[in-house]
Amino acid sequence: MKYEMNCGLETHVELATETKIFCSCTTRFGGAPNTHCCPICTGQPGVLPFLNKKATEFAVRAGLAVGCKVNTVTHMDRKNYCYPDLPKAYQISQLDKPLSYGGFIELDSGKKIGITRIHIEEDAGKLVHERGNTFVDYNRGGVPLIEIVSEPDISSAAEAREYAEKLQLIMRYIGVSDCKMQEGSMRCDVNVSLCPAGSGKLGVRTEIKNMNSLSFMEKAIEYECERQAEILDEGGVIEQATLRFDEHTGETYVMRTKEDAQDYRYFPEPDILTVIIPEETVERIKSELPELPFDKMRRYTDELGINAKNARLMCRYKNLCLWFESALSYGASVKHSVNLITGVIFSFLSTEENKEKFDLNLTAAEFAKLVKYLDEGKITVSVAQSALLQMLQSGKCVNEFITEDVLLGTSDGELEKICQDAIAANPQAVADYVGGKEKAIFALYGFIKRATQGKADMNKVNNILSELLNK
Amino acid sequence: MMGISEKEFAMLARLARLEFDGERKQEFMSEFEEIINFANAVNNAVAGDTESIKDTGGDNVMFEELREDTVKESLPNEKITSGVTPVNGYFTVKRVVK
Numbered sequence: 031m032k033y034e035m036n037c038g039l040e041t042h043v044e045l046a047t048e049t050k051i052f053c054s055c056t057t058r059f060g061g062a063p064n065t066h067c068c069p070i071c072t073g074q075p076g077v078l079p080f081l082n083k084k085a086t087e088f089a090v091r092a093g094l095a096v097g098c099k100v101n102t103v104t105h106m107d108r109k110n111y112c113y114p115d116l117p118k119a120y121q122i123s124q125l126d127k128p129l130s131y132g133g134f135i136e137l138d139s140g141k142k143i144g145i146t147r148i149h150i151e152e153d154a155g156k157l158v159h160e161r162g163n164t165f166v167d168y169n170r171g172g173v174p175l176i177e178i179v180s181e182p183d184i185s186s187a188a189e190a191r192e193y194a195e196k197l198q199l200i201m202r203y204i205g206v207s208d209c210k211m212q213e214g215s216m217r218c219d220v221n222v223s224l225c226p227a228g229s230g231k232l233g234v235r236t237e238i239k240n241m242n243s244l245s246f247m248e249k250a251i252e253y254e255c256e257r258q259a260e261i262l263d264e265g266g267v268i269e270q271a272t273l274r275f276d277e278h279t280g281e282t283y284v285m286r287t288k289e290d291a292q293d294y295r296y297f298p299e300p301d302i303l304t305v306i307i308p309e310e311t312v313e314r315i316k317s318e319l320p321e322l323p324f325d326k327m328r329r330y331t332d333e334l335g336i337n338a339k340n341a342r343l344m345c346r347y348k349n350l351c352l353w354f355e356s357a358l359s360y361g362a363s364v365k366h367s368v369n370l371i372t373g374v375i376f377s378f379l380s381t382e383e384n385k386e387k388f389d390l391n392l393t394a395a396e397f398a399k400l401v402k403y404l405d406e407g408k409i410t411v412s413v414a415q416s417a418l419l420q421m422l423q424s425g426k427c428v429n430e431f432i433t434e435d436v437l438l439g440t441s442d443g444e445l446e447k448i449c450q451d452a453i454a455a456n457p458q459a460v461a462d463y464v465g466g467k468e469k470a471i472f473a474l475y476g477f478i479k480r481a482t483q484g485k486a487d488m489n490k491v492n493n494i495l496s497e498l499l500n501k
Numbered sequence: 502m503m504g505i506s507e508k509e510f511a512m513l514a515r516l517a518r519l520e521f522d523g524e525r526k527q528e529f530m531s532e533f534e535e536i537i538n539f540a541n542a543v544n545n546a547v548a549g550d551t552e553s554i555k556d557t558g559g560d561n562v563m564f565e566e567l568r569e570d571t572v573k574e575s576l577p578n579e580k581i582t583s584g585v586t587p588v589n590g591y592f593t594v595k596r597v598v599k
């Protein structure tokens with residue numbers, strides 16, 4: 031390729047606090063228009079914003095989770111722009127003293143994507159354009175956001191997606207946001223620039239605003255890359271601009287030629303005091319960070335011996351991992367637990383949302399009891415699978431489904447007796463088998479399956495039969 | 502009605518590093534008059550409860566002194582939109598291009 035792409039992401043993440051960033055109105059999604067509002071979040075004159083402690087803590091936690099350093103002396107700034115979704119005609123944000131800076135996200139390839147800064151700011155209201163009118167709802171106005179700004183280290187659409195997915199997973203793990211792109215609690219602005227391969231210089235960048243789906247983001251980056259390459263091929267120059275991606279046409283359109291920071295006339299916010307975050311507070315927040323997804327994945331493969339594919343699959347869902355680890359603490363084996371989770375439980379939960387919530391009708395302790403029957407060879411995999419499914423559907427405990435007769439059919443003594451019966455009842459098949467026709471043994475299998483109603487452990491059956499037939 | 506003198510306007514423009522031609526100047530001067538009148542209306546408003554507001558006594562606030570994340574009731578929609586003519590609870594503005 032003649033050109034190299036440099037791409038950086040600005041990711042807005044809505045923080046999962048109960049109240050807005052500068053007032054005590056609820057952050058609850060939805061609600062009738064302008065019912066989660068007060069004089070502060072509608073920008074009435076004479077009011078004073080009061081910074082939310084939890085939002086500040088969440089922003090620090092987010093920074094620490096991606097290896098950022100924390101500015102222990104920080105302040106807010108006014109970013110001036112006039113648009114009806116901002117009732118004050120400015121947004122309270124941070125310019126020169128963001129809450130944290132200098133972290134990274136590591137991709138699977140080992141490449142690190144730098145995180146320049148994470149700052150805290152207020153969300154804008156929502157505009158509804160209808161029949162030639164514009165209506166404004168300020169319920170979302172003042173909801174706390176963090177903006178996570180990456181370095182332009184990303185060099186393909188796939189890397190951009192991987193970076194965003196990893197960021198999303200980390201933010202969910204540490205509980206600062208649900209990061210639902212379809213509901214707008216995570217949105218990405220993407221900067222794209224091209225430069226001649228090997229030149230090492232950054233080209234003129236364009237910014238695609240408000241991507242709310244990862245696959246659209248990938249498409250938008252690819253399209254924009256091609257568009258810029260065509261212009262450069264023809265000897266043209268790229269104009270710095272803010273673009274919009276049209277999901278229907280798959281093309282980007284210019285919204286406005288890009289404003290620079292100076293157009294926003296930033297200045298320190300006079301209504302909010304400088305915030306001091308003591309070192310002990312930073313240390314406390316750091317010590318309370320949970321195990322992060324990629325550390326967990328490594329532990330699952332290296333210490334628990336789970337294969338990489340399943341470890342990756344499970345670690346996408348934090349609640350699932352906690353439940354699984356709890357089952358292990360009740361004595362369930364790793365191998366059978368993982369197989370039942372990735373087989374039966376995943377298909378039972380089916381949607382991403384259900385797996386994310388992991389709100390099961392089944393305790394880890396009860397699941398562990400079932401797994402232990404399997405571990406001890408008292409039931410077969412297929413019995414365990416069907417019992418698990420019934421437990422999930424009914425919410426009933428394991429003993430409702432693993433009854434004495436299920437266990438009986440597979441006890442070693444009983445199984446040997448059934449195998450002997452099978453041999454006695456099928457003299458011709460036995461003769462054929464001993465004579466070298468291996469397939470003849472299927473007649474014995476059929477007999478045993480019928481006699482045990484499919485509950486026999488076929489590995490054990492094989493062992494017993496080969497012992498009996500080789501005598 | 503309080504206005505703003507040409508001299509005051511020239512000083513403000515210089516402070517803001519903005520240039521105005523004749524027509525724009527007249528336009529802005531009359532807007533300033535409206536702003537000043539509005540600020541005066543706010544000055545004359547009856548103050549609410551200021552007794553319970555703690556004197557922060559400095560330029561800094563410690564993390565622990567920040568606001569707790571506890572929901573308080575918002576204002577009813579009628580109050581929030583009382584200064585305007587709402588449509589189905591929404592504020593209405595001049596159409597902005599999407």
Ligand SMILES: [Zn+2]
Pocket residue numbers: 050053054055066067068069070071072172
């Ligand atoms: Zn409010």
